[in-house]
Amino acid sequence: KRQAEALQNEECELLASFPEALEARREAPQSIQKISRRKGRQRRNKFKERTELAKRLREKAGVLEREAQVLSELAEKGGGATGSTGSGRMGGFCALFPLGACPFEDGKCPRGAHGEPPVPDEDKLLVWTSRAKQRLLQQKWQDAGGQGQLVGAWQVQNPRLELLLRATESDFGATLGAGSDVIDGWHGTAEANVLSIAQHGFDPKRRCGQADLEKLHPGRVYGAGEYFAKDPQVSVTYARDGAFMFLCKLVLGKADVDHTWVSHTKYYVLKQRDCRIQALPLFLVQFLPSQGSLASRLQALRTCDAAQPSALAVRQPGALRPCEARRDAGMAAAATRHLWLGWLSPALRSQDDDAVAEDVAAFLQGHRPAQVVPERNGARVGAFVLLERPIGKQEFRELQRRPYQGRYRISVDDQQPGNPRSQGCVCPRLTGPSRYCRGWNLRGHRTWQWVCSFAHPPERRPTHGATYRLEPLTTGSAKYDDIAMELSRSAPFISADGHCGTPRIVAVYRVDNPLLASAYEERRGFLHDKQGFAMEKELWHGTNCKAIPELLTHGLQPPSDTCPSDACPVSGRKGLCTTLCGAGCAHCREAHCWGRCHMYGLGVYMADLAQKSHRYVREPARPSASVLGRSSTRQVYSMLRCRVALGNPFLIEGNLLKADGMHDFCWCQDPSEMLESCSEQFNLAKGHDAFYVRGLSGAQKSDKTAFYTFTPAALRSESSGGLLA
Structure with missing residues (x-):
């Protein structure tokens, strides 16, 4: 803010000097007028640059003010050190702290604790990737110039390196006045270095990239730093007869200061000044069969992961547990056509939607459903129901008193039109993790669209008041x-x-x-x-x-x-x-x-x-x-x-x-x-x-x-x- 105010004062001085310059130019000879016009253009260009810079600073100040206000509200609500899932939080640690950019004191920051997460153990670094991710990696490998099929792929999970990289990205954004370019790069290395890189990253104190490059290609070194290739076939050379390489996320920063781009060889050279982390290993890929110790260790990890329950089943609540006890929900509206039934019989999990519709119709005797939309969540099956005619509170309570037998739980869809609980109230999804509600631009022209009846004021959108700037x-x-x-x-x-x-x-x-x-x-x-x-x-x-x-x-x-x-x-x-x-x-x-x-x-x-x-x-x-x-x-x-x-x-x-x-x-x-x-x-x-x-x-x-x-x-x-x- 102080910097923006200083620039505004300088703008006022420049504006005040324009009338004096114009008066002097009218009275001066022609030769002096040319000089005066040139100086006037220089002043106007300087004024324009300063005005644009002041505008960007004011926008950033506004963003920081809003962010500080949100963080203060979270702190007042008792968010503590781990009470926010905001952009600066990563595993309970504040991502702004490593470079000293966090305005909160240690222990009072809603983003998380000040400090770095511990270095993860080698046994928890690499996780076998799903088939969908392997398809994406194979496609990226071929698009970048790689040859053949990938033998395997493992995801690197290192919260410490990710937090430090985000801190570097935030610092570059503040220095450059805009977001730093982010790009993907390949890095080949010997198998003996794989676990060290996955655990500690590309630490310049542990290894020196350009020294190894000098041995392989004398006279082709492009300065100190860590080297990454745009083409994976280039990185194959530096795998030293190995079968592994990393796909990394690179934060470039300022050209010729934080990185060097060698266009004719397609090299990215990251300087990593002041011990900044500019490279994050994302995936470890195996491009050739190998009988080494690392390959055997990773193969054992893959076999162990395959024996465990699927990640989807673990993530979904109740997927590996029996159905919960009944829990009724009240009805606030005078009448409704929208019901939700769940969870239904586990036997319906392996049956089609027609069987679910028949099961629901058997329960709703006397209330014909116009449409039944099954909802499948792991081992559970529920159903959204649209009735042919509205039912009142008395009929709804009668449905709740019907025999349950551990199979049904009935409630009213909270997003139904006319629900008095939503009239004049701001949609709670706008304050949720995504700060977005799908119903903000849906009117429900079709019967299967369940629109949101809460209010969605434009000023509650996360991008309300946003402006953008295009930088060539x-x-x-x-x-x-x-x-x-x-x-x-x-x-x-x-x-x-x-x-x-x-x-x-x-x-x-x-x-x-x-x-x-x-x-x-x-x-x-x-x-x-x-x-x-x-x-x-x-x-x-x-x-x-x-x-x-x-x-x-x-x-x-x-x-x-x-x-x-x-x-x-x-x-x-x-x-x-x-x-x-x-x-x-x-x-x-x-x-x-x-x-x-x-x-x-x-x-x-x-x-x-x-x-x-x-x-x-x-x-x-x-x-x-x-x-x-x-x-x-x-x-x-x-x-x-x-x-x-x-x-x-x-x-x-x-x-x-x-x-x-x-x-x-x-x-x-x-x-x-x-x-x-x-x-x-x-x-x-x-x-x-x-x-x-x-x-x-x-x-x-x-x-x-x-x-x-x-x-x-x-x-x-x-x-x-x-x-x-």
Whole structure:
């Protein structure tokens, strides 16, 4: 704040000096006037730069004020050292403390304790990955240039290194005035170093990367630091006849100060100044068969994990336990059509939805259900019920008195329309871990959509008042090269009208939105605490170019079930199929016409190939001369490159049984009814945070992968690349 006030005072002085300069220029000779005009331009440019810097500082000050207010409220509620799952919390420790950025005293910080988590034991470092993660790693291996199939993959779980990396990322963000670029890199090493790196990271006090590189390639050293490759085949050389390498998350910082990008050899050299942790080992992959001691140890770990109950069964409450005792719930509304029954007979777990519907109808004698939506949660089966006619409190109490026999528990859906407990009340989900409610932009035009009747005021959105700034990336920089390579590997692009061509990047911008980044970090921390890990991936998202400013401000939100009205100031006249507004918009009221869209429901769709996302880009813009360097009549298309917190992803295998899955199956049905040969069958929304599909039909190539995420706060816009078609 003090720095911003000082800059404002300097702005006032500059403004006050302008009239004097203009008066002197009018009275001076022509030669002096040229000098005066040049100095005036310099002053104006300086004034503009200072104004922009002051604006960024004021925005950051506002974010810190709001964050401090939230933390103070948590402290007053007795949050203590571990009372928050916010963005700075990692395993009960404050991620801001290692670099001295935390304003709270030790023992009073709601984020967590001040200090570092202990170094984990070797036996707890590596965990065998699920099949879905192995597919993602295999795909990333091949996309980056790796050859052959991966033999195995293990996830590195080291809370200490993750906390130190987040502290470095926060420090770089404060130093640069914007978020630091984050990128993936491969690191090959001898098998004897694998456990040490997984336990202590790339500690410069323990080993010196460039010394080893000098022995292998004399004269090709690019300075002190730790070396990472963009191509895994390069890292194979440094595995020293071994079979293992690390996939790492790299925080780059400032170019030529915190890292060096060697473009012709595709090396990332991290300086790790002041003992900062800039590299976090995420996965250990085995790319060749091995008979060494490390391979035997990891194979034993894999066998041990396979003998344990599945992680999904452990995470889901009650999955390995019998049904709970009955617990009735009161009915506050005068009448309702919405009921929830659970948990039903365990025998229904292996039966289809028709059997569940028959079982529910047998219980609800005298009250015919219009629709029964089963809810599967591990070993438990419940059901949402929509009755043909409303029932009153007396009939509801009569249902509660019916024989239970340990099979049924009945209650009213809290989100039902007209519930007096929700009238005028703010939705409790807005203060939950995700600070988001799916019902904020759903009106319930379909019977299977269970809308939220609580209030969703715009000022309670986590991105209310957010602003963003676009910072152009330097051509040839490490991040620019990474985005350009990801774009070019999916060329040529084929548009909807059959036109084929290779795109040319005219500009790449980094998106700086502090509030959106804070919401993303909070969600990532929640997923980490929930799942024990936080898997991230950068994906493409194509959309209507006129909607991009809204997405960069509030993030990617699942679309509504309402079509936009031309009179709406936010969503009207933009060529959108669904509105960007909430359910409280007075203009957007008509139901969305589905047509051929939203195959897997109303969610956020992304792709790992830019070619697939390109097909959804519409409404191009006319570029300015500053973008192309010249005036042009050609049009510029834009796509988003986003960092996505996948949480626990789920892979769907099989082909669609229906030509059009125009429904939100998170609410209405099991994926086994949509797909044939589905490897696992359960409610995805309960056990997983996102899922992805490969090869939806014979016309789709197997490498075209579509991603779908349930929670919008798990998305953060990294960069927007302008594509010249």
